[in-house]
Amino acid sequence: MDKSNRPFFSNLKCRECGKLYEKKAIHVCEYDFGPLEAAYDYDAIRTSISRAAIESRPQTMWRYRELLPIDGEPTVGAQVGFTPLVKADRLAAKLGIKSLYIKNDTVNYPTLSFKDRVVSVALSRACELGFKVVACASTGNLANSVAANAAAAGLKSYVLIPADLEQGKVLGSLVYGTNVIGIHGPYDQVNRLCSEIAGKYGWGFVNVNLRPYYAEGSKTMGFEICEQLGWRIPRHTVAPMASGSLLTKIHKAYNEFVKVGIVEETKFSVHGAQATGCAPIAHAMQRGTDIVKPVPKPDTIAKSLAIGTPADGYYAIHAMRQTGGGAEDVTDDEIVDGIKLLAEHAGIFAETAGGVTVACAKKLIASGKIPRDEEAVLCITGHGLKTQEAIAGKCGELRLIKPSLREFEEQIYNPDMAATAAKS
Amino acid sequence: MTDKHRLWLMFPTKLITRPIIWELGKIFEVITNIRQCSVNEEIGLVSLELEGDRDEVKRSIAWLEEQGVKVEPVEINTIEG
Numbered sequence: 107m108d109k110s111n112r113p114f115f116s117n118l119k120c121r122e123c124g125k126l127y128e129k130k131a132i133h134v135c136e137y138d139f140g141p142l143e144a145a146y147d148y149d150a151i152r153t154s155i156s157r158a159a160i161e162s163r164p165q166t167m168w169r170y171r172e173l174l175p176i177d178g179e180p181t182v183g184a185q186v187g188f189t190p191l192v193k194a195d196r197l198a199a200k201l202g203i204k205s206l207y208i209k210n211d212t213v214n215y216p217t218l219s220f221k222d223r224v225v226s227v228a229l230s231r232a233c234e235l236g237f238k239v240v241a242c243a244s245t246g247n248l249a250n251s252v253a254a255n256a257a258a259a260g261l262k263s264y265v266l267i268p269a270d271l272e273q274g275k276v277l278g279s280l281v282y283g284t285n286v287i288g289i290h291g292p293y294d295q296v297n298r299l300c301s302e303i304a305g306k307y308g309w310g311f312v313n314v315n316l317r318p319y320y321a322e323g324s325k326t327m328g329f330e331i332c333e334q335l336g337w338r339i340p341r342h343t344v345a346p347m348a349s350g351s352l353l354t355k356i357h358k359a360y361n362e363f364v365k366v367g368i369v370e371e372t373k374f375s376v377h378g379a380q381a382t383g384c385a386p387i388a389h390a391m392q393r394g395t396d397i398v399k400p401v402p403k404p405d406t407i408a409k410s411l412a413i414g415t416p417a418d419g420y421y422a423i424h425a426m427r428q429t430g431g432g433a434e435d436v437t438d439d440e441i442v443d444g445i446k447l448l449a450e451h452a453g454i455f456a457e458t459a460g461g462v463t464v465a466c467a468k469k470l471i472a473s474g475k476i477p478r479d480e481e482a483v484l485c486i487t488g489h490g491l492k493t494q495e496a497i498a499g500k501c502g503e504l505r506l507i508k509p510s511l512r513e514f515e516e517q518i519y520n521p522d523m524a525a526t527a528a529k530s
Numbered sequence: 531m532t533d534k535h536r537l538w539l540m541f542p543t544k545l546i547t548r549p550i551i552w553e554l555g556k557i558f559e560v561i562t563n564i565r566q567c568s569v570n571e572e573i574g575l576v577s578l579e580l581e582g583d584r585d586e587v588k589r590s591i592a593w594l595e596e597q598g599v600k601v602e603p604v605e606i607n608t609i610e611g
Contacts, residue, residue, distance in 0.1 A: 122566070138566040139536055139577040139604045243609040268609070293609070294595070294602065301603030314605050349607050397573050400540055400600055410611025415540075417606040459611070 114154070114172045118318050119145040121421065129175070131235050131315040141417065142318045144175035152366045157337055160368075167223055167326035173362055174227055174326070175319045181233045182259040183226020187326050189214050191334035191483070197451035197464075203471050205481035207340070208448070209331055212456055212489040216258070217278075219457075219488035220327060220352070221251040227323035228312040229255050237310035238262060243300040246275050246410055247488055252312055253282035264309070266300055268293075278492075293414070324352045328359025331483055332369050339363070339374045342482035344467045346459045347378040347387050347433070348411040350422030352485065357425040376425055377476065378433040379466030381406035381458075385435035387419040392433065396423045407438045407496045408458040410488060432475040434466035441465055442500050445490065455490035463487075533584045537591070540600040541574030550597060551578070558590040559583065577604060 118127040122140025133142050151172045163169040167187025168180045190210045198206035211220040225248070232240050241264040242252045249265040256263035265279045269288040279286050289296045304311035312320050332339055339360045345353040357376050363369045380388040383406030390398045398419035404412035416422070426433060436444065441458055444465030449455050456464070463484050470476045490497075507513045515521075541550070546569060551562050560582035567576040580587055594601050 134536065134604050139538075139579075140566070244611065245609060246611050248610045266609075294600070297606075297608050298591075298601075298603050300608040301605050304605075304608070311608075313610050314608050317605070348611050395572075397568075397570060397575075399573060402600075412611070413607045413609075415600070415602055415606050 113177065114146055114151050115144060115175045115177065116147045117145045118142040129177075131232075131237070131310060133315050133317045144318055144322050146173065146362075148362070148365050155366055155368065157333075157368060160333065167226070167323070167330065170326055170329045173329070173359075173366070175322045176227065176230050177234055180226065180230045182229035182261075183216075183222060183255050185215050186222045186226045187214065188330055191331060192452060192454070194452040197447065200447060200451050201468050201471050202478050203476065203482060204479050207331075207335070207481070207483045208452055208454060209327060209483055209485045210454055211327065211485070211487050212454060212460070217247070217250040217254050218492065219247040219251065220324070220485075221247045221488075222255065223326050224248075224320045224323035225251040225255050225312060228310070228316040228320035229259055229261065231319040232261070232310035232312075232316055233259065235310070237308075239264065239307075240310040240312060240316075241266065241303070242312045243267070243296070245271060245412075246278075246492065248313065249275070249279045249286075250282075253279040253284035253286075256284065257282040266296075266303075268296060272495075275492075321351050321355060324355035325359035325362070327352070327485060328356040329363065331356075332360065332363050335483075337369055339369055339372050340483040341373070341480045342375050342377060342431075342470075342476045343485065344377045344379055344463055344470065344476075344482060345485040346408075346411055346463045346487055347380050347416070347419075347422055348413045348459075349416045350378070350387050350418035350420075352487070353378050354418050354421045354425050356485070357429065373430075375429045375431040375476075377431040377466070377470055378422055378426055379463045380433065380435045381408040381411055381441060381462050382435045382437050384408075384412040384414060386414065387416055387422050388433035388435040390419065391423055391426060396420055396427075398423070406441075406458075407493070408441055408462050409493075410457065410459045411462060432470055432473075434469040436462055436465040436469065442497055444468070445497055446501065448486070449490070454486060456486045457488040457490050457493040458496050459488055460486040460490070461496075531584045532582065533587050535580045535587055535591070536604040537578045537580055538602045538604050538606055539574075539576040539578055539594065540602075541569075541576070542598055542600075543572055545598055546571075546574045548597075550594070550599060551576070554590055554594065557593065559586050560590050 120135035384404030444461035
């Protein structure tokens with residue numbers, strides 16, 4: 107609220123027809139079934155927010171709370187966000203660009219992915235709306251985050267997963283004491299069941315009936331990037347695309363910061379990254395259309411991006427086109443190379459989605475879509491420990507020796523040979 | 531038991547000119563209510579409310595899928611990474 111008690115977060119609004127709705131647990135327009143999103147009173151926010159006010163607050167994503175869809179103080183995930191923005195000079199040199207930054211959400215708290223941002227907003231709002239049970243349907247990061255944040259907040263949680271999910275990912279949710287439910291059946295049927303459950307039991311389903319709140323959490327990645335760059339918008343931003351939501355919300359974040367007077371309006375481009383085995387948005391961009399053709403059977407090691415029917419694909423395409431951005435897609439081998447490039451040149455171990463982002467950025471730079479004399483920020487969204495199987499056997503091999511100096515010098519490191527090699 | 535489902539239908543190119551929603555209403559005891567649509571030469575997208583007896587709605591969704599229409603809830607992807 108501002109000083110006159112006007113709420114900053116005013117309504118939900120249909121992205122298609124603009125009809126306004128009350129701030130309840132609803133997510134589609136009753137008229138055209140378009141998605142709802144949070145709407146704000148920017149005039150009220152402009153009078154309240156300032157760089158100084160933000161800087162005076164704790165270093166978490168909630169320092170931008172005027173631009174987040176909750177009414178009071180956050181109650182879930184109070185320590186999430188404000189992850190490092192790393193200037194990656196060695197990676198910049200490798201990719202052939204003047205200036206490169208990594209927004210490093212591999213170290214986001216508490217479950218090492220950017221999903222903690224969206225989940226903490228969704229669950230804080232769920233508490234405001236009086237939900238006692240929260241749920242999600244997920245194949246990995248989202249499930250972990252809902253389970254962890256719900257446990258910390260004392261909310262009962264259900265995590266629905268495809269029945270054949272890997273054991274490691276199941277454990278990553280079970281450990282928090284959540285109810286993990288495996289569902290047999292093809293994707294379409296599982297998808298419809300989740301939608302039915304959300305509608306029937308009055309649970310707070312983070313990416314269904316709480317979606318308008320949940321999605322807004324992604325904006326904080328964009329806000330943090332601007333602040334950490336010294337209160338300015340980067341010229342180029344590359345984001346991975348699953349549903350396309352993160353990219354649209356980074357675009358929204360930059361525009362909102364301009365609207366409320368926090369940063370100057372400068373030209374920026376947002377670019378999207380997908381895996382070739384599931385690239386409906388990137389392929390639509392490359393075809394020059396905004397019709398996103400579904401991918402019936404995604405086939406990629408980047409499972410966290412494998413959404414064949416992306417809900418925000420249309421909006422992501424418009425954000426990229428409007429800002430002069432581009433979209434690329436990369437093969438599984440290129441994804442592994444991307445993971446290794448980031449690890450070997452910036453010391454950051456990302457999950458497969460991070461490999462997609464780095465490999466696509468490499469292509470965007472090589473093609474001139476991101477000019478070599480400009481700067482780019484790469485959004486790295488999850489930790490590599492979560493998808494270790496993707497790079498197993500592809501990162502060199504362990505070298506074994508006996509506990510003998512002679513053997514060490516013969517097989518591993520010989521100072522005379524090293525000196526000769528250094529001279530040549 | 532009567533159910534209302536909010537669905538997102540995707541028609542592939544070969545089905546775009548076929549009056550499938552009219553056929554659906556003839557074959558099954560369901561109420562079809564189109565809320566939004568977009569059709570070009572490649573794909574047809576329709577937001578549809580489908581109302582009727584629970585089993586009849588399930589049968590009509592299965593029939594749509596048999597014809598080659600992709601049927602999702604309006605939320606589209608409820609399963610995330």
